[in-house]
Amino acid sequence: MPNFFSDNPDLQFHFNNADMREIVSLIEDDYAQAKEYNYAPVNYDDALENYRKVLEVTGDIAGNSIAPRAAGVDHDGASFANGHVTYADGTQKNIHELSQTDIMGLILPRKYGGLNFPFVYYMMSVEVLARADASLMNIYGLQDIGDTLRKFGTEDQCAEFLPRICTGQHTGAMVLTEPDAGSDLQAVKTHAYQNEAGQWFLRGMKRFITNGNAQVLLVLARSEAGTRDGRGLSLFVCGADETVVVRRIENKLGIHGSPTCELQFNDTPAQLVGTRRYGLIKYVLDLMFRARMGVSAQALGISQAAYEEALKYARERRQFGKTIYEIPMVSNMLIDMRVTLESNRSLLYSVAKLVDEKERMEDLIEKLKAAGKPSAEESARLKQLVKIANLLTPITKYTLSESANKITYDALQIHGGTGYMKEFHVEQLARDARITNIYEGTSQLQIVAASGGTLNDVLSGYFDECEARVYKGGFTKLADHLKEIRRLFVQSLKYVVEKKDVGFQEVASEDLVQMYSFVYIGYLLLAEAEIEPRKIFIANRYIVTSLANARKNAEAIRSELFGDLLHADRILQ
């Protein structure tokens, strides 16, 4: 009876050590909702007990119901016939169970049937579910569009669309991408127009729409005729009526349970969400914060599953008269995987908490404004939080999705030839992981997104504080390593800035962003090692590896490894 929440000591560590007191108090209106709902917490401890119990229930169905169906879901996949998408049999059962469990609206307000959970615990649920079946997260995780409606939609829109998302009767889709507008969403062409009565309609084609067969569609469309950039785009919500045609679904490498649809909007009646022209520049960017994190948690879940498979196999498989676990080269790979998993988890939940803080601060400011109270202090804090989140959410997505590929790759490698065969689960994990560093912004775009904050060294004050701390005896060496990584970063940053070469800077920014993330994660791990002695092993390997990588990155920049970009045409001729 595996429970994917309780059986993971590192996840337990993060659950037990997350200080969420302020966030929970804000999201629960100082626990006022307990008067109205018998399942709302009465105080902080009660809230934590709720989160734990619900994650245990989630871990139970993940381990005992969803994971056993994953191979079937992968084999059957979602199917398409006569304009209609059908989920794999296992996916249908999974959705039914998640609905029975009442978690399809985990983060949505109670008044619409949701559970009002903070973002951190939502990310934990995504990790746990993705470990069982990565493709399911692309349905479960789309409750996020409900959150966008909560924040930017009207009360009527919420009342119309959210209750059925919470019961699981309806699922959602983010309908952004088009054939000519993938990474570059500013190029969206789908046309939004109004009739004389002011009713909006949508017309156009959308492609690569995850769960595009959903009943609630959040659509990015061009509402301002004659515009060509992001400022002419608005966000719309509509139900999937007969004017929304699914033309086909894609035949993909992985996540077979999640249908990826091509959609045609034939004068579909829609409602404007929020303000015109804010579609991309405000609402989609806000959605992306959360979507990046969702994919990161998905990537972590897949990585955890791959690691478990590799560890189990290594302990069972005997060669040369012993288990391959006992072969140093293999156990070294396993340790690398484990250290990556734990350092990634630290990053994910640290940044998830940051997103929570940011969102709670937004809610608070909204409330203060509505009550006619001053909110300058909160606004200043929000500004700072947004700046850091703008840096750390893409770093999280980049790090965790790239790691998922590396971990599943190594897990398959540990299986040897067996791992290449369909009979073993690990090949599916390797295929499923591959999308995580592509969708919701490729790794390259994450670097672009993170490079602003990195080049501006937005964490420098925080790092100064970390450096000024006194670390216990055994940690001094590691703290010194982190100082050295930071020194290499600052030196490399200076070099890149002074070079004033845009192309060079763009390529070098990957090295810079990596170095910056090493310092951030390194300090997280040092802090954890002070709480839990075993974590010193994780901190040690992570920081020593990072120092070596930072030296490599610094050397690449200093010796102008990418100087030959100027000669790209000749090299590639």
Place this chain on the structure above:
Amino acid sequence: MHNSIVLVKQVPDTSNISGKVMKDDGTVNRSKLAAIFNFEDKVALEFALQIKDTCGGKVTVVTMGPPRASDILRECLYMGADEAYLITDRKFAGADTLATSYVLSEAIKKIGNYSFVFAGRQAIDGDTAQVGPQTAEKLGIPQITYAEEIVDVTDNTVRVKKKIDGGYEILESRLPLMITVLKDAAQPRPFSAKRVMAYKGAKSLLELEKMAEGNSLLYSDKLVYEYRSRSLFIPTLTAEDLEIDFARCGVKGSPTKVYAIESVVLSGNDPERVENSKAGMNSLIDKLLEDRILG
């Protein structure tokens, strides 16, 4: 509208029995094993909840057991049960199926007003499959055992698909009726997060008394009142509450005595290979005739 009463039992997790948990007399040392929800009883609860989903009515769960059996009653509330009774008393300890079914039937009479009594076919600790049928006998209601499916329900009757050797039969009965169910008959629904959060603090009388014992500021009467008003009280029935014949309860009321327990290893003879030829077939037929399997 059909009210259901479901009999559930907390059992030792016998899937992990090692030498350490067996006592010298061959019985199981329950304290060494994790206590779990007897799975077939969970299926029985699922049947009752499905009746509630389709016909309306109330689902009441009953267990007889020690105070810690409240754990599975909370799980019943998480799944969707409306009320859960703990039947507990030192006088009930050591009961065999006869004494158990006597107490349960008296508790069911006390709760009253039901169309269905559901139970798992059997519990994994005793494997007797007797408590359901004996309870029905004592209640004077008909019973259908080994149920796989409720085919349909009217106001006064029900049709049930019952598993039999090599197939099934469909039986019709008047209500009220006792039904015992098989483990594959339905998949128990997962816990509802809302119900988990709402009922995680539900407590039985004994648990509240224990809380009061440990804290001089608390009084169990007041606690019961408070928990009842918040719908968090697990009603608890003792021998006195049931007004029953103590001589028919617990060890006293249990004629079953364990004479001896031995470990039996089942084994067959070595397989014999028969050539795929006319001569081989003839010798096989001769052998089967000899063993009186044929003819």
